[in-house]
Amino acid sequence: MERSNHGMNRQLYRCFASTSTMFLWALFLIALTASYLSFQAFVDSGSKYLSASWGGIQWEKQVRTSAQIHRQGGISVLVTGAAGFVGSHVSLALKRRGDGVLGLDNFNDYYDPSLKKARKSLLSTHDVFVVEGDVNDAKLLAKLFDVVAFTHVMHLAAQAGVRYAMENPQSYVHSNIAGLVTLLEACKSANPQPAIVWASSSSVYGLNDKVPFSESDRTDRPASLYAATKKAGEEITHTYNHIYGLSITGLRFFTVYGPWGRPDMAYFSFTRNILQGKPITVYRGKNRVDLARDFTYIDDIVKGCIASLDTAAKSTGSGGKKRGPAPFRIFNLGNTSPVTVPTLVSILERHLKVKAKRNIVDMPGNGDVPFTHANVSSARRELGYKPTTDLQTGLKKFVKWYLSYYGYNRGKAVN
Numbered sequence: 008m009e010r011s012n013h014g015m016n017r018q019l020y021r022c023f024a025s026t027s028t029m030f031l032w033a034l035f036l037i038a039l040t041a042s043y044l045s046f047q048a049f050v051d052s053g054s055k056y057l058s059a060s061w062g063g064i065q066w067e068k069q070v071r072t073s074a075q076i077h078r079q080g081g082i083s084v085l086v087t088g089a090a091g092f093v094g095s096h097v098s099l100a101l102k103r104r105g106d107g108v109l110g111l112d113n114f115n116d117y118y119d120p121s122l123k124k125a126r127k128s129l130l131s132t133h134d135v136f137v138v139e140g141d142v143n144d145a146k147l148l149a150k151l152f153d154v155v156a157f158t159h160v161m162h163l164a165a166q167a168g169v170r171y172a173m174e175n176p177q178s179y180v181h182s183n184i185a186g187l188v189t190l191l192e193a194c195k196s197a198n199p200q201p202a203i204v205w206a207s208s209s210s211v212y213g214l215n216d217k218v219p220f221s222e223s224d225r226t227d228r229p230a231s232l233y234a235a236t237k238k239a240g241e242e243i244t245h246t247y248n249h250i251y252g253l254s255i256t257g258l259r260f261f262t263v264y265g266p267w268g269r270p271d272m273a274y275f276s277f278t279r280n281i282l283q284g285k286p287i288t289v290y291r292g293k294n295r296v297d298l299a300r301d302f303t304y305i306d307d308i309v310k311g312c313i314a315s316l317d318t319a320a321k322s323t324g325s326g327g328k329k330r331g332p333a334p335f336r337i338f339n340l341g342n343t344s345p346v347t348v349p350t351l352v353s354i355l356e357r358h359l360k361v362k363a364k365r366n367i368v369d370m371p372g373n374g375d376v377p378f379t380h381a382n383v384s385s386a387r388r389e390l391g392y393k394p395t396t397d398l399q400t401g402l403k404k405f406v407k408w409y410l411s412y413y414g415y416n417r418g419k420a421v422n
């Protein structure tokens with residue numbers, strides 16, 4: 008009996024000993040995991056800091072030099088989306104007349120980033136520095152406003168493209184909503200607050216069938232998520248104008264085209280396919296009606312952007328507080344003469360001297376609208392905007408650029 012008691016005690020003791028050992032081991036493992044995780048976090052934040060493509064004395068010097076004004080009464084502009092189509096043209100035009108320009112671009116791969124890099128190189132030969140960063144990066148924006156007292160922001164960074172919104176809806180929310188709010192937050196806190204000019208879109212007119220489109224027409228029936236995010240942008244900027252006294256000008260661009268353009272757009276991809284002997288898909292509207300766009304040449308758009316910057320009254324707030332009412336303006340920037348898509352193709356065929364292989368299909372329900380047509384009387388009155396390039400002339404310039412940029416290979420463009 009005594010012996011068995013003894014045995015039981017020993018077993019209990021062993022059991023207790025092994026439980027406490029297990030407990031100790033468990034504690035040890037938890038501690039080990041915790042220290043490993045915090046070490047990882049430290050390494051991550053460290054490497055983020057080290058690999059950040061911005062910051063440092065040299066970088067700040069580049070930022071300052073690029074934003075330096077070189078003419079009397081000049082302005083200093085932060086151009087977001089500067090490596091983009093419209094952004095690169097506006098940046099060059101501003102720099103050429105002696106304004107300070109600093110570019111910001113995230114170089115995303117929505118379309119071939121090498122074209123964006125090439126635009127960046129072009130800008131750098133004209134002493135425009137483009138910072139690689141995202142408008143969602145609040146710290147970077149705060150730093151930029153810390154280094155330079157920008158008088159204006161030309162906000163062109165966006166997720167563009169009407170039909171791609173069905174493939175990647177989140178990218179529209181990221182750039183056109185979240186990015187816009189982050190930028191406006193930075194602008195509202197900046198001292199002095201800059202005046203903001205930004206790119207809305209003709210697509211906000213959505214299912215409107217009253218033509219031509221006027222700024223006062225309804226814009227509450229967008230046909231694509233892209234259009235909805237641009238419309239939301241107009242309302243978000245209104246809020247910042249109302250609460251913080253930011254001076255806002257929204258520009259509704261109508262299908263902008265030209266040299267250094269966007270490869271995802273029809274005139275560009277048609278050119279590539281025609282030269283490569285590949286078929287092109289031409290969408291057709293309901294009842295076999297051709298689709299039409301108020302195609303607008305890039306130089307006209309640049310003039311409209313610069314006139315918007317020049318006529319924008321100052322923001323009134325400071326230290327994040329409104330000091331008085333500031334202007335809120337919206338303008339159509341179009342060409343005022345819509346052209347059908349089949350006519351666009353015919354003009355390209357003439358300039359390229361190659362016949363297109365047209366594949367005509369009914370317009371899929373992917374966010375497209377049947378036609379656009381701008382009434383630009385507001386822009387004419389207040390900005391002196393007057394488009395001067397017709398589609399025939401503008402496409403000739405585009406084709407010339409396309410062939411010089413991508414080159415010929417026995418009649419076929421190399422890209």
Ligand SMILES: O=C(O)[C@H]1O[C@H](OP(=O)(O)OP(=O)(O)OC[C@H]2O[C@@H](n3ccc(=O)[nH]c3=O)[C@H](O)[C@@H]2O)[C@H](O)[C@@H](O)[C@@H]1O
Pocket residue numbers: 167168169207208209210259260261262263271272273274288289290291298299300348375379
């Ligand atoms: O005006 C605007 O606000 C918009 O203009 C363009 O959008 P979109 O007019 O759709 O321009 P494209 O993609 O170049 O299309 C032009 C026309 O060609 C048609 N198309 C497009 C692609 C294609 O393969 N086939 C085709 O027939 C489209 O249906 C449309 O009627 C831009 O892509 C948008 O970023 C911009 O906001």
